[in-house]
Every structure is written in structure tokens, then in C-alpha cells.
Amino acid sequence: MGKGDDMTVVLALDKITKSFGPVEVLHGVDLELHSGEVHALIGENGAGKSTIMKILGGYLAPTTGQVLLDGAPVTYRSGPEGEAQGVVVIHQEFNLAPDLTVAANIFLGREISKGLGLDHAAMRAATAELLTRLDTSIRPEALIRDLSVPDRQMVEIAKALSRKARVLIMDEPSAALTHREVEALYAQVDRLRAEGVALIFCSHRMDEVSRLADRITVLRDGTVVQRALRGEMTEDGMATAMVGRELTDIFPPKDTSSGETLLELRNFTVQSVVKDVSLKLHKGEVLGIAGLVGSGRTELAEGIVGLRPATGELRIHDRQMNIRSPREARDARLAYLTEDRKEAGLLLDKNLPVNLTLTALDEWGLRIDTKREKAEMVSARKEFDIRAASDDMRAGALSGGNQQKLLLAKTMLTDPEIVIIDEPTRGIDIGTKQQIYHFVRDLARQGKAVIVISSELPEVIGLSDRVLVMRMGRIAGEVEGAAINEENIVRLAMGLEREEEPA
Amino acid sequence: MKRIDLHVWGPLIALIGLFILGAILNPAFLAPANLSNVLARSAFIGLIAIGMTFVITQGGLDLSVGSMAAFLAGITIMAMNALVPVVGENWGTIILGMGVALLGGVAAGYVNGALITKARIEAFIVTLGTMGIFRSLVTWLADGGTLSLDSGLRSIYRPVYFGGLGWITWPIIVFAVAAVVGEWAMRHTRFGRHVEAIGSNDRVARYSAVDVERVRLTTYVLLGALVGLATILYVPRLGSASGSTGVLWELEAIAAVIIGGTALKGGRGRVWGTVVGVLILSLIDNILNLTDLVSPYLNGAIQGVIIVLAVVLQREKRTAE
Numbered sequence: 001m002g003k004g005d006d007m008t009v010v011l012a013l014d015k016i017t018k019s020f021g022p023v024e025v026l027h028g029v030d031l032e033l034h035s036g037e038v039h040a041l042i043g044e045n046g047a048g049k050s051t052i053m054k055i056l057g058g059y060l061a062p063t064t065g066q067v068l069l070d071g072a073p074v075t076y077r078s079g080p081e082g083e084a085q086g087v088v089v090i091h092q093e094f095n096l097a098p099d100l101t102v103a104a105n106i107f108l109g110r111e112i113s114k115g116l117g118l119d120h121a122a123m124r125a126a127t128a129e130l131l132t133r134l135d136t137s138i139r140p141e142a143l144i145r146d147l148s149v150p151d152r153q154m155v156e157i158a159k160a161l162s163r164k165a166r167v168l169i170m171d172e173p174s175a176a177l178t179h180r181e182v183e184a185l186y187a188q189v190d191r192l193r194a195e196g197v198a199l200i201f202c203s204h205r206m207d208e209v210s211r212l213a214d215r216i217t218v219l220r221d222g223t224v225v226q227r228a229l230r231g232e233m234t235e236d237g238m239a240t241a242m243v244g245r246e247l248t249d250i251f252p253p254k255d256t257s258s259g260e261t262l263l264e265l266r267n268f269t270v271q272s273v274v275k276d277v278s279l280k281l282h283k284g285e286v287l288g289i290a291g292l293v294g295s296g297r298t299e300l301a302e303g304i305v306g307l308r309p310a311t312g313e314l315r316i317h318d319r320q321m322n323i324r325s326p327r328e329a330r331d332a333r334l335a336y337l338t339e340d341r342k343e344a345g346l347l348l349d350k351n352l353p354v355n356l357t358l359t360a361l362d363e364w365g366l367r368i369d370t371k372r373e374k375a376e377m378v379s380a381r382k383e384f385d386i387r388a389a390s391d392d393m394r395a396g397a398l399s400g401g402n403q404q405k406l407l408l409a410k411t412m413l414t415d416p417e418i419v420i421i422d423e424p425t426r427g428i429d430i431g432t433k434q435q436i437y438h439f440v441r442d443l444a445r446q447g448k449a450v451i452v453i454s455s456e457l458p459e460v461i462g463l464s465d466r467v468l469v470m471r472m473g474r475i476a477g478e479v480e481g482a483a484i485n486e487e488n489i490v491r492l493a494m495g496l497e498r499e500e501e502p503a
Numbered sequence: 504m505k506r507i508d509l510h511v512w513g514p515l516i517a518l519i520g521l522f523i524l525g526a527i528l529n530p531a532f533l534a535p536a537n538l539s540n541v542l543a544r545s546a547f548i549g550l551i552a553i554g555m556t557f558v559i560t561q562g563g564l565d566l567s568v569g570s571m572a573a574f575l576a577g578i579t580i581m582a583m584n585a586l587v588p589v590v591g592e593n594w595g596t597i598i599l600g601m602g603v604a605l606l607g608g609v610a611a612g613y614v615n616g617a618l619i620t621k622a623r624i625e626a627f628i629v630t631l632g633t634m635g636i637f638r639s640l641v642t643w644l645a646d647g648g649t650l651s652l653d654s655g656l657r658s659i660y661r662p663v664y665f666g667g668l669g670w671i672t673w674p675i676i677v678f679a680v681a682a683v684v685g686e687w688a689m690r691h692t693r694f695g696r697h698v699e700a701i702g703s704n705d706r707v708a709r710y711s712a713v714d715v716e717r718v719r720l721t722t723y724v725l726l727g728a729l730v731g732l733a734t735i736l737y738v739p740r741l742g743s744a745s746g747s748t749g750v751l752w753e754l755e756a757i758a759a760v761i762i763g764g765t766a767l768k769g770g771r772g773r774v775w776g777t778v779v780g781v782l783i784l785s786l787i788d789n790i791l792n793l794t795d796l797v798s799p800y801l802n803g804a805i806q807g808v809i810i811v812l813a814v815v816l817q818r819e820k821r822t823a824e
Contacts, residue, residue, distance in 0.1 A: 307710070330712040344710045347703045349770060358700055359711040361693050368691050410711075 009071070010035050010198040011056060011087065011167045016065035018051055023389075025051055026222045028065070033167060033198040038189060040209045041202040043219030043242050044429035045399035049202040050092075052219070053171050056200065057089035058082035080109075086166035090156050090173060092427075098145035102138055103127040106159045130158040135184040149176045150293065157185065161192075168192060170201035174208060175427055178293045186212060204429060206235035220244055243431045250434045251462035252441040258465065259283035261318065262449040263304075263334070263418050268312035270296070270303030274473045276312075281418065281449045286440060288464030289453045290489050296473040297453045298339060301420045305329040305336040316418070330359060335416035337407055339423035339453070345407045348396030352388060353377045355395045355406060360413040380409035385435060401432030408439060419443055420451040425459060437463055457486050469493050513816055514763055514779045517809075521786045529793040537789070539670040545785040546674035547572070550733040552756040552777045553685040554726030558626075559760050560689070560772030561722050562702040563619065566630040568730050569752035570637035571611050575734040576744035577641040579604040580650045592655035597663075604738075605731040611637070612727020616720035634753070642746035652742040660739040674736045678778075681729065686774040695772070698722060702769025758806065759784055762813040783809065 013031040054060040058076040067074045076082040112119045127140035218226040218241040226241045263281040274296040303310035306323040338344040384405040425433040469492035477492040525532040583600035590596045618629040667673045689695035697718045700708040763776025791799040
């Protein structure tokens with residue numbers, strides 16, 4: 001076992017199984033977390049990573065088997081009890097009170113008091129120190145609701161750090177972070193490792209696993225299929241182990257035969273964010289839009305479909321349009337798949353058919369044709385390979401990948417001609433990503449015009465026929481064909497290069 | 504899934520239990536006259552509660568309905584009295600008066616809805632305001648006293664409340680029809696689906712090309728129309744309206760909706776449940792009046808316990824998922 005032997009095992013799983021109702025999702029998992037070591041847990045969506053994280057943190061009890069802390073069965077029965085013993089979980093969904101300040105959140109439940117009242121100054125100072133350590137510029141007295149998603153993630157991390165964790169469990173810690181913040185996070189992980197903390201995280205980013213993990217455990221369908229130490233596994237090897245088959249052709253072949261212009265923007269400005277954007281989108285084309293978080297990509301898309309007030313010219317089929325709402329966008333056969341599928345894409349507490357037909361329902365007349373709804377569900381499940389135990393389950397209970405497929409099916413049910421997809425594969429495993437990439441390319445092949453907005457450069461590069469790079473609300477430049485590579489895009493996104501405006 | 508159904512059936516089981524209890528405690532309970540009376544009196548709150556189910560399901564609230572009913576009753580009576588010299592003491596006057604009630608309800612609902620969706624003021628605040636306004640207006644119109652319907656009209660109008668098919672009087676029939684149509688609309692129409700979607704997550708609904716503002720506005724207008732309908736059935740019962748007409752109806756209607764299993768935060772509407780909720784509240788009142796086990800003055804306390812209990816049951820369901 002090499003490196004692991006001289007380390008102490010802090011937290012371990014011993015033959016853990018977990019069943020939800022009649023379904024067993026973990027089948028006898030063994031896992032050891034060593035102090036001073038970073039452990040990566042990887043696997044496709046639904047492989048059981050989150051369940052393991054929750055069992056480690058005390059949020060779920062195993063059906064059989066034992067969780068051992070320092071060699072003895074754990075006594076904590078809930079997340080907060082686990083935290084009190086130094087086992088801290090950073091959840092993917094934020095656990096912050098939006099109306100309280102950053103400092104109040106970090107000290108929630110453990111407030112420092114002075115006499116009868118709270119010692120605000122001490123808490124602010126301690127918070128400021130934590131945040132400085134994380135290399136962020138968040139103010140301790142800022143309200144959580146005013147913070148961006150990445151900033152909230154940093155607050156979550158600061159909160160965990162403040163709990164003096166012995167074991168830190170992180171569920172996709174970098175999913176919402178920008179490049180710089182990711183670096184700050186990595187630095188913190190390194191620091192905690194040096195301090196002897198046992199860390200475990202799960203991630204869909206193979207580069208991150210290579211960078212951070214001393215030990216890798218690959219999970220497939222609730223079983224450990226491979227364990228490796230640092231350097232024993234390539235990124236390709238990880239992907240293959242997760243999926244259980246060779247992953248070739250993650251990206252479908254490009255098809256550059258595009259046709260007439262379907263969508264054209266001239267001096268398109270979206271209030272206070274996007275300025276003077278002009279672009280043309282052609283039939284049969286996949287146009288990538290890259291740029292840093294905050295560069296105005298999502299705002300541009302939301303402006304196009306009428307979710308944000310916009311000025312300038314928007315032409316579809318060379319006819320000037322005035323689209324002021326998603327309804328008008330739909331009627332112009334223009335569709336937008338939001339990046340925020342949980343809060344803006346799907347009704348998580350409704351079943352699958354209700355979600356599937358929501359946008360298309362207006363064309364169905366007053367009464368809902370239940371038979372037709374069922375039939376549409378059957379064909380959507382087939383066409384988009386939506387895997388669900390039953391149509392009647394809540395959309396929120398689907399894995400991220402299946403939610404994304406459902407969202408895609410829902411959007412395509414209105415038969416749009418122009419499709420804008422924002423972050424098509426956020427939080428999705430590699431196998432499903434590949435499927436989604438093929439769906440996207442198929443749309444283009446069917447003669448639709450597709451815009452893909454993504455923070456993942458390999459995705460933009462692998463998928464797009466043409467890439468527009470946004471920076472500070474403007475189009476910084478365009479790359480096409482062989483020029484679509486990481487370096488060109490990053491240079492434009494960072495403003496290192498001023499490309500000639502196309503005349 | 505099978506287990507959760509118990510929560511759906513819970514209110515119905517409670518209703519059946521109450522019914523059996525009533526029958527055991529006093530044989531007079533089962534007399535058609537008594538049942539007819541209970542159902543007819545349920546009809547006012549029932550119609551309003553059906554409309555309230557849609558409003559609450561889309562994530563809204565309407566506190567003004569009790570005052571609105573009083574105000575509509577007031578202007579309906581005044582309109583009918585004013586029409587007597589012109590049209591005469593006949594059905595024509597009454598039908599015109601009914602039109603006033605209905606249109607007045609639609610207009611009042613529209614005012615609430617427009618302030619909420621167009622001026623973007625919170626539903627609680629808007630309807631708290633209009634609750635006070637309607638109440639004050641009817642008191643002012645009645646000059647602090649009572650507005651009474653012309654006695655000739657009253658005798659023509661009476662059968663609308665007291666008549667019907669045998670002991671099944673018109674209010675019962677209207678209530679039943681509204682319940683069936685309401686359940687159908689919630690379950691099987693685009694409107695109902697949109698109402699649930701908005702209450703479940705209005706952002707998702709907006710992104711899904713649902714006209715969120717219009718659907719919301721429509722629920723308030725629908726509720727106003729149902730308040731108007733309830734008023735049409737209520738006026739012939741007493742033939743009068745005053746500042747104390749319809750006091751606390753809004754809370755009874757909201758309570759019935761909640762007891763019936765509609766989530767107060769919206770997203771899940773059950774019109775059948777609301778009907779059951781209304782009947783539970785009426786039966787408790789009736790049983791307390793017919794028996795001397797518990798003082799009828801404790802009616803409010805018992806209703807309060809039931810409301811809290813119903814919400815506790817709903818919460819257990821959520822954690823069970």
C-alpha cells in the first residue's frame with residue numbers, strides 16, 4: 001500500500017451497504033481516510049458518491065456495516081454531531097442563511113458572545129482572517145444574498161475551515177468556482193493536508209483529481225471497482241474505470257456545412273451587462289460562446305430570449321423581432337436551456353411528464369391530453385435515454401445527468417429552430433456528457449442552429465464549429481476551425497490579445 | 504407511494520369519522536333538514552375556498568374575501584333596491600342584481616390581482632389593505648347599520664337559497680358543480696397545471712414560457728367571481744348586509760384549503776381536499792350545536808386544533824419522502 005501504511009486511518013467505512021426502500025445502492029463499500037492525505041472519490045452520477053459522503057458525515061445511516069472513527073464505531077448520528085467531533089461536510093447545495101452576513105453564517109450556532117450580547121467585532125475579525133487566508137475579497141459584513149455563487153462556495157469553505165476539521169468531506173467543491181478561486185481552493189487543500197487533516201472529495205474534473213488526490217477510489221454502481229495511488233492512473237484511465245468501457249469519441253465529429261443565417265444580432269445590449277454584441281448564427285451550426293464567469297454569456301442568452309430587457313436589433317430569418325418574454329421566444333421557435341436546472345429549469349417536486357410538457361402545453365388546447373402526455377414521455381425517454389425508475393418520480397430525485405436530459409427533452413418538445421444551451425453538462429458524469437454532446441451535434445445536423453455556452457474549455461473546443469469569446473460584456477473575438485484551441489480562447493477571455501474586429 | 508396516499512385520504516377519513524360521531528351523538532344530525540342546512544351554509548365558504556385553493560396553489564393569498572363578500576352583498580342590495588322603481592319587483596331586477604354581484608366580484612378580484620402582479624406588491628399586504636377598504640366601504644354604505652333588501656324582492660329571491668331539488672337546495676347544487684369543475688380545472692387543464700407550476704417554482708414557470716403574471720391575475724379574478732357567486736346565494740338567506748357580514752370568512756376559507764392538503768407555500772392544489780376541509784369545519788360547528796358534550800363557544804378552539812393538526816400531518820409527509 002506504500003504511502004498509506006505509515007499514516008493513521010482516521011475515518012473508515014467497513015463493508016457498508018445502503019438501501020433506499022427495496023433498492024440497494026451501495027454494495028459493501030470499504031474505504032479508509034488517512035490523516036494528511038487527500039482522497040478522491042470518482043464515479044458516474046448515480047454511482048453512489050453522494051451517498052458515501054453523507055454516510056461519512058453522519059447525514060445518513062448505513063443499512064449494514066460500520067463507520068469507524070479512530071478505529072471505533074462512530075457515535076455521531078447527524079451532521080452537526082459529526083461536526084462537533086471534527087468531521088465536517090461541505091455540501092454541493094449551499095447551507096447558508098441568505099439574509100445573514102458572511103460572519104454571522106460562519107459563526108452560526110457557535111456565536112462568540114461578550115456578556116449578554118454578541119461580540120460582533122471578534123466574529124468579523126475572525127471571519128476576515130479566514131477569508132484572507134482563502135485569498136478572496138469577500139467582506140465579512142456582506143449579506144449572503146448579495147454574493148455570487150462562487151463567493152458563496154468560498155464562504156462554505158471558510159465555514160468548514162473555521163470548524164477545525166479533522167476530516168473534511170467535500171462534494172464537488174470546485175463546481176461553481178472560477179479559475180482563480182479554484183487555485184485558492186487547491187492551495188487550501190494543500191495547506192490542510194500539510195496540517196494532517198484527512199480530506200475526501202468527489203469531482204467530475206479529472207484534471208482536478210490528478211492535481212489533488214493522493215489516493216483515488218473509483219465507484220461504479222455502488223461498488224468500488226478500482227483503487228489507485230497518486231500517479232498510478234491516467235485521466236483517461238479514470239474515465240474508463242468510471243464508465244466501465246473505453247470512452248472513444250467523447251465529442252462527435254464536427255460538421256461544418258452550415259447554411260443560411262437564422263439568428264442575427266446587431267449592437268445588441270442587455271441592460272448593464274452586455275454591450276454592443278453583434279453575431280450571426282447559421283442553420284446547422286454549433287456556435288460556442290466562451291468567456292470567464294461574469295463575462296456576460298448567460299446575460300446575453302437571457303437577453304435574447306426576453307428574460308432580460310435588451311436593446312439593439314435581433315433578426316430571425318432576416319426579420320426584425322422584438323422578443324420580450326420566453327413566451328414570445330418560444331413562439332419565434334427560439335429556445336433557451338438554463339444553466340440553473342434546479343432553480344430555473346425543472347419543477348423538482350413535480351413528476352416527469354409534468355416537467356416534460358410544461359413549455360409545450362399551450363399548443364395542446366385547454367384540456368390536457370393525458371394519453372398524449374404519456375406517449376410524449378415514452379418517446380422522450382427513448383430519444384434522450386432518460387433513465388428513471390418511474391414516470392411518477394419527482395424530477396428532483398433524478399440524477400443530474402437525467403435531469404439535464406429531461407430538460408433537453410422538454411425544450412425540444414416545442415420544436416425550436418434555434419437552441420441556446422447554457423452549461424450543457426454542469427455536474428454531469430463523463431458518460432452522460434458524451435451522450436449530451438452527441439444530442440447537441442444531432443440537433444445541428446437536423447438543421448437547427450445551436451449556441452453552446454460553457455465554462456469548460458474542452459467542451460467548447462470539442463463541440464463548436466465556431467467560438468465567440470466574451471469579455472466584460474463584449475465579444476472579445478472569434479475563433480474558427482483549426483484556430484479553436486485553449487490558448488487562443490484563454491488569451492481572448494483574459495484580454496491578452498486584441499483581435500481585429502471583423503469589418 | 505401507497506403509504507403517502509394515507510395523507511391524501513386523511514381528511515376524508517376524518518370527515519367520515521365526524522359524520523359517524525354526529526350520528527351517534529344525536530339522531531337529529533341525520534335528518535335531511537339538518538344535513539341540508541349544514542351543506543347549504545358550507546356552500547358560501549365552500550365556493551370561496553375553491554377559488555382560494557387556486558390562489559394559494561399559485562403561491563398567493565387573499566385576505567379580503569370576507570370583506571369583499573360583505574361589500575358585494577351591500578352593493579347588490581342597493582342596486583336591486585334602486586332598480587325596483589325602474590324594472591319592478593320581479594326576476595329581472597334580481598338577475599340584474601346578480602350581475603352586479605358577479606361583475607363586482609370580478610372587478611374586486613382584478614384590483615387585487617393587478618396590484619399584486621402589475622404593481623408587484625405582496626399579496627398579503629395588498630389583500631390586507633383591500634380587506635380593510637371593503638369592510639369600511641360596506642359599513643359606510645350602510646351608514647353603520649344594515650342594508651335591507653326590498654321586501655317584495657326578498658320573497659321572490661328566497662327560493663334561491665331555500666329552494667332546490669327537494670332538500671338538496673340550490674347552494675348545495677352550485678357548490679357541488681363548482682367543486683367538480685374546480686377539481687377538473689386543477690387536474691386536467693392547462694390553467695391548473697400552470698397554477699401548480701407557478702406555485703412550485705415561479706422562476707421555472709417563467710423560463711418555461713408560462714405567462715406567470717396573467718395566470719396569477721386570473722386566479723384572483725376567479726376567486727373574486729366565486730365570491731360574487733357566494734354573495735348571490737347569501738343575500739336571499741337574510742336579505743340584508745351590514746358591517747358584520749362575512750367576518751372571518753377569509754380565515755375559514757384559508758383553513759379549509761389547508762386542512763384539505765393544499766400546501767400553504769403553493770405548488771400542490773387539491774380542490775377535493777378543500778371541499779372536505781369545508782365540510783369538516785361545518786360539521787364540527789353543527790355537532791357542537793346539536794350536542795352538549797362541549798360548549799359551542801369552543802368551536803373556534805377545536806377548529807384551531809384541527810388546522811394545526813392538518814399542517815403537522817402535511818409536514819410528516821414531507822419528511823417521509
